[in-house]
Amino acid sequence: MSDQITLNVGSKSFEVSKSHLVKISSYFEVMFSSPFAEKDQTEITLKDVNPHEFEAVLQFTQGKSIPIDDENVYEVLKIADMFDLKVMTSHCQKYLVDHLEHDKALKVWKAADMYGLTSLAKRAKSFILWHFPTLSTQQSWDDLSLEDFYSIVSCPELHVTPDTDLLKLIRHRLEACSPQDSNVCRLSLLKAIQDPSAPLANLKSRKLPIQPSVQGSSGYIHSFHLKTSSLSRPVCLPPFEQGGNCPVGIRTCAIGPYIYSLGGEEVIGRSNWNRKVWRYDTILQVWDCVMELPSPIRHMGICTDNDRNIFLVGGYGRFRVKSDAVFKLDMNARTCETLSPLPCPMNSPPCCVFDHDLFVFGPNLLRGSWSDKGFSWTSFEFDASRLPKGCNLSFKMDAAVTSATAIFLAQGYHLFKFSPEPKSYALELMGQFKDECVHMCMVEDRIYKFDASSDEASIEVFDTHSNRFDIIWTGESIDLQSYNGCFGVGPWTPLSMICWPTI
Numbered sequence: 001m002s003d004q005i006t007l008n009v010g011s012k013s014f015e016v017s018k019s020h021l022v023k024i025s026s027y028f029e030v031m032f033s034s035p036f037a038e039k040d041q042t043e044i045t046l047k048d049v050n051p052h053e054f055e056a057v058l059q060f061t062q063g064k065s066i067p068i069d070d071e072n073v074y075e076v077l078k079i080a081d082m083f084d085l086k087v088m089t090s091h092c093q094k095y096l097v098d099h100l101e102h103d104k105a106l107k108v109w110k111a112a113d114m115y116g117l118t119s120l121a122k123r124a125k126s127f128i129l130w131h132f133p134t135l136s137t138q139q140s141w142d143d144l145s146l147e148d149f150y151s152i153v154s155c156p157e158l159h160v161t162p163d164t165d166l167l168k169l170i171r172h173r174l175e176a177c178s179p180q181d182s183n184v185c186r187l188s189l190l191k192a193i194q195d196p197s198a199p200l201a202n203l204k205s206r207k208l209p210i211q212p213s214v215q216g217s218s219g220y221i222h223s224f225h226l227k228t229s230s231l232s233r234p235v236c237l238p239p240f241e242q243g244g245n246c247p248v249g250i251r252t253c254a255i256g257p258y259i260y261s262l263g264g265e266e267v268i269g270r271s272n273w274n275r276k277v278w279r280y281d282t283i284l285q286v287w288d289c290v291m292e293l294p295s296p297i298r299h300m301g302i303c304t305d306n307d308r309n310i311f312l313v314g315g316y317g318r319f320r321v322k323s324d325a326v327f328k329l330d331m332n333a334r335t336c337e338t339l340s341p342l343p344c345p346m347n348s349p350p351c352c353v354f355d356h357d358l359f360v361f362g363p364n365l366l367r368g369s370w371s372d373k374g375f376s377w378t379s380f381e382f383d384a385s386r387l388p389k390g391c392n393l394s395f396k397m398d399a400a401v402t403s404a405t406a407i408f409l410a411q412g413y414h415l416f417k418f419s420p421e422p423k424s425y426a427l428e429l430m431g432q433f434k435d436e437c438v439h440m441c442m443v444e445d446r447i448y449k450f451d452a453s454s455d456e457a458s459i460e461v462f463d464t465h466s467n468r469f470d471i472i473w474t475g476e477s478i479d480l481q482s483y484n485g486c487f488g489v490g491p492w493t494p495l496s497m498i499c500w501p502t503i
Helices: 018-024 026-033 051-061 073-082 086-098 105-114 118-130 139-143 146-153 166-175 183-194
Strands: 004-009 012-017 043-046 211-215 220-225 230-236 251-255 258-262 276-281 286-292 301-304 309-313 326-330 335-338 351-354 357-361 365-371 374-379 399-402 407-411 414-418 428-432 441-443 446-452 456-463 468-476 486-489
Touching (some): 004 018, 012 018, 012 051, 051 073, 073 086, 073 105, 086 118, 105 139, 105 146, 118 146, 139 166, 146 166, 146 183, 166 183, 211 441, 220 446, 230 468, 251 301, 309 351, 351 399, 399 441, 441 486, 446 486
Antiparallel strands (some): 211 220, 211 486, 276 286, 301 309, 309 326, 326 335, 351 357, 357 365, 365 374, 414 428, 441 446, 456 468
């Protein structure tokens, strides 16, 4: 019996080996190995298939290179899904991941959901949720089913800025509802607008799935996954590969789904500075260089306003000179503004942003504020009257983080709290960590402290509501105890990494 078969697709016919089709497709494997009518036929007609794209798919399965672009990727993906061509599906999926952009995100998400590409669908939805302020004005929302539309606008992780006209988008969608649309979904959208207890009522304070993370001294970023209580190191800083040198004095922080790494010198005294500001997109899972620093710098204090700005305070510049420079990097505009210098140079001072003011905890305690006259510094002193007697306080802090109502400071083992409003600097001792604190981050009103000794690594948590300290994870010793950066970042989903099969 001949191994050749003719496939009629539209106006074209293709001579193909049955054994080749069985090898690449479970669809054809079942067709030619089961008691179907097609088993012994020498000619088969395939319906609802574009002949041009089908020919390209056949060429790809035979090891030939074919161009995938925005014009053909969805039709090729449809054919790959129809005939269960997993290698072709992975090829299309990789293209869509590499080209996931604002004007394509909704269409990619819809296609990924239609063809059961779970990993791609999660990544595209995360992209839509975070970039919603930009995407909300697109016409492509009308192409979504009412159920899909509701799953986006009702999501508690939706990023909504004050100038995002979410209600206008919802009202437009309601007006465009067809009689076939589910009455349940129509009522859900109406309830979302009218019911103050609905998820939409709280969307102005976006809630990303934040993961506490730390940049280790080896150049890897370690992330603690709250749902699974597991620690992973899913990404290495660029352009440093495994076994390479991580710049000395580099600093890392995060804003929303983006991790930023900047500054540092690969070998001190060799003038091989890292001037680039690198950004890692945790949704697309790629690094890119977004801007450059105005001057070489390492071992600086770093903090963010959790919105768009990164602040660099002090550090060391060329010739190992301690710096008094303060920079504000606007990561949306990709610009750098030089603020008023510190009253004295500082090395790695803990700093944070609270109520739009910049606080620096170094040899001098400083509060930087903006006014009509610009940015200026004022000094302040802590009020230690509330501290227990005998509390040994040097006022040289090791780390600082902010909640919505207070600033938390670590000195050695001790954790302190103070609320600098209205101009009150009274310190309150909250307790002490099991080990000395060199860095910490705030995630969902809990302070996470990463620690590592020669034998064991651990993560300790302080709950700001219960005022309780707990060790929530222990494991083998890894490079958690560094000063490079500790931060919360989201959505952080290294498990969604796609492994592309090879032919």
